[in-house]
Amino acid sequence: MTVTAYTLAVVLNLFCVFLGYRFLFQPAQAATGYGVPADPGGDAGTYLTVKGVRDGTFGLVGLALLAFAGAGAEAWFMLCVALVPLGDTLTVLRRGGTRAVALGIHFATAVVVLISAGLLFAV
Numbered sequence: 001m002t003v004t005a006y007t008l009a010v011v012l013n014l015f016c017v018f019l020g021y022r023f024l025f026q027p028a029q030a031a032t033g034y035g036v037p038a039d040p041g042g043d044a045g046t047y048l049t050v051k052g053v054r055d056g057t058f059g060l061v062g063l064a065l066l067a068f069a070g071a072g073a074e075a076w077f078m079l080c081v082a083l084v085p086l087g088d089t090l091t092v093l094r095r096g097g098t099r100a101v102a103l104g105i106h107f108a109t110a111v112v113v114l115i116s117a118g119l120l121f122a123v
Contacts, residue, residue, distance in 0.1 A: 005119035006066065009074055012116055013062035020056020023048050034088070035097035035105065058084070075120035078113050085110040 022030040027040035027048040034051075038044035058081055066074045089106040093099070 001119065002071075002123050005071065005116070005123050008112075008116045009062065009066055009071075009078065009120060012078070012113060013059045013066070016055050016059030016062065018059075020052045020054070020059060023052030023055060025052075027052070035092035035101035036095045071120045071123040075117045075123075078117035078120060082110050082113040082117065085113065 019030070022033075027045065028038070030052070031038040031040070031044070031048055038048060040048050062074060062077055062081070065077050085106045089102045089110065091097075092102040092106060
């Protein structure tokens, strides 16, 4: 179970780094994938950049916690970070995105992050 817990945590953190990169360097495609398209050249450009920095930072902090503080700290981090995809679920639903994206991507991500937290707590 230890290998599974650490592997899932690393994959989730690397995915956050990837999402951050994507919002910084491919903002239009990233926003569409998020479920609420936005024009990076318009008013949304700043917010897409902020989201990219946020997501990338979450991934790097998660990797640092796992490497230097251990499974317990990473578990608490994952538990707290699960609020982000839950909030994203509500954002997509409130801003005209589809239920499929809101539940199939964001809510499902929150569930996987919570599973990761549970596995890390069990280590």
